[in-house]
Amino acid sequence: MSQASAGAKPTSYKGWAGIKRAFGTPSALTMLFLGFGSGLPFLLIASMTLSTRLRDVGLDLGSIGLISLASFFYLLKFLWAPLIDRYVFPLTAFLGRRRSWLLAAQLGVAIGLVALAFTRPELGVTSLVTWVLFASFAGATQDSAVDAYRIEIAPAAAQAALAATYTLGYRVGLIVAGAGALYIAEFSGWRSAYLWMSGLMVLPIAATLLSREPVAPETTVIRKIDFVGAFWQPFSSFFSTNGLLLGLSLLLFVGLFKFPDQVIGVMAGPFYLDSGYTKADIATVSKLYGVWTGIAGAFLGGFCVAAFGFRRMLAVAALAVALSNLAFMLMAEHPSEIWAFYAAITADNLSQGFAGTVLVAFMSSLTNRNFTATQYALLVSLANLPGKFIGGVSGYIVEASSYSTFFLLSAMTVVPTLLLLAWLWRRIKDPVVSGESA
Template sequence: MSADAVTYKGWRGIRRAFGTPSAITMLMLGFGSGLPFLLIASMTLSTRLRDVGLDLGSIGLISLASFFYLLKFLWAPLIDRYAFPLTAFLGRRRSWLLVSQVVVALALAALALTRPGEDVTALVLWVLVASFAGATQDSAVDAYRIEIAPADAQAALAATYTLGYRFGLILSGAGALYLAEFRGWEVAYLAMAALMVLPIATTLLAREPVAPESTVLRRIDFVGAFWQPFASFFSTNGLLLGLALLVFVGLFKFPDQVIGVMAGPFYLDSGYSKADIATVSKLYGIWMGIAGAFLGGVAVAAYGVRAMLFVAAIGVALSNVAFVLMAQFPSEIWAFYAAISADNLFQGFAGVVLIAFMSALTDRNFTATQYALLVSLANLPGKFVGGVSGYIVEATSYVTFFVLSALTVVPTLLLLAWLWRRGNLFQPGHQAPPESAAT
């Protein structure tokens, strides 16, 4: 049966899509994308820094070293248009994948050998390297997923990618914390670096996708590759609506993003051990996130993106208030489970809803670059405020910080109310011009 004759529609088609080699490939590539994130940009790193005695203000500032994850749209056009020179023989997508994965592994190994309490400069340097390589890997994986299978198989590939990503989070969260508790941080980071062998092997064994043809893309030169995706976004939506959409995406998960850096220190300061944090936050919590993602997918299919954006925004804000319960009952494991249940369930739910919305905003001629821009904006505001969140906590309290973070949902809801009447914004593929369909 030819590729053109294969259909992935209906339940039988979904089962066929999940059984393809591409689905297994995306599982492993998702694992490679998820593995480094907590180690260089979130809770595992901040927990390590607090464990060696760094103050909260310094921890927040050091977290800004992972900012490349927020700026990957700046070099995404290069990933779209060219193969990486040294590994070009693998093809355009796999050449970037292999180089970025190898650099991530080397940077994690280097972080294992640094001493944060003695040489913060070396730690920040390697976090920068790992952040740039990890962000590049993410962009290459997104492009690979889009090109490796037809549109009606993308749901299965996205699902297997997400499952692999969550497995990466479990190992770099719970796994790394368990190893750190019993064997030390050096062993934990070296073990994580070794696990990058799995996605590296997958890249070497996987097939290179055939890039879709586009007359629009063929007319774009090197300079146009950088500005045309952004010009297309604003020409389609107009300046006012385009800016409103970008601000809305940037604010949507702000309540969740702003508390991310302080989560690890808060758990330690509340009297929980690293093993407790691993079990509840990075093992149980990951599965709650998977459950939330499943619920989000079902809810979007049943009720549409627009209504679920409202539900998700409210849920993310209220889940922050759940951390007040932990602050009121420190060291109580039931309070930890309750807060993590609410937080991760709504994180997973909101993540799927936001992905569906951002997909509807993307011009299919510039998927990699525009999607990278939207993902970066979804994390940028919270990331920068998270960088100074330690000072906010030290000036007030954890309880005040969590309440204030929940209240930041108000601007998001006001923007959503303004966008509500523009129903076509919430339909998949509404921005794709006729020419993009003929690819």
């Protein structure tokens, strides 16, 4: 699961044989389970399952949107990611730098989900918000450690394949936390649903314990700098590599890329309920059929990046995500009609899966392996930050206009993204087609 030694013969990742080699590495299997661990808590503490639970007990759309901001740690994980790069977690230090943080974060997620199982949001949201904060901090820490682990166990040319297998695990986690939790909630209540979800964290925990610690690069710098330097050095390194103008432009592009998707995430669950669908309908279409469609999109993205590079695929993905939002207008015009639900979910999840893999491959290419967790956490946070904050007030936007207007406006936000990509076109490079064996 670690990189080969520096003297190993480079392994080609070009063509069909290279694709099979990249997807067949043991690192890919590890990322499958770590991806599951990252995907499992997200809907339960930061997105549709939580918002559906809150709507189910009678909360208004404005309150649901504001409560979703309690998961903001997912957006700010770059603030403590330098600690993940610089130090081992004390209580689990025997596992090594990356795995020590992984295990601690995974245990934190499990504890947070157990606590959320026993909250009663219909009686007051203070306890729920407190545990959402705790669980989102643990989940964000887990994501940073997983991303650093993935980047450090394989060369740049294999990152699209590992991103695809990670996405497969992540999407399976979404199926379980979405469809699985909704089915359980429908028949046994929300407490049972959250308790079952917490128990499933044993799978990524086992993967962490059984996997190997990645080998640090020979030019490791992070160990040689002090505590304060651990926070500023990753950022200064990024701008030293890219320059101020290009660096800022890359960060802005990443921040805009997923905006059309992120901005509608909080309203998805309430929109489905308000359109006349039951929790079982939502589970079946959105979080069972839809997530498998997203997995297909993720692997399509992995294959396309391997075949064509990520530059052209960035343009395709940005357009697909924006246009897929228009499919929700079809649902708004045909409420309670199951065919419209399937059509919208097909467009949305296929484009999301494709775009997610393309963006991961692109962001991985921008990181310095001496500061993997910090730089990648910054990029991921930027990819989610603008849409998340707009999503926090999305309930008020819908109440002041309509769902159809909201979806149309979200699709139009792709325009500045495409303009910026046009400027970046000759300034970004696709990865080389060979590298060390993973």
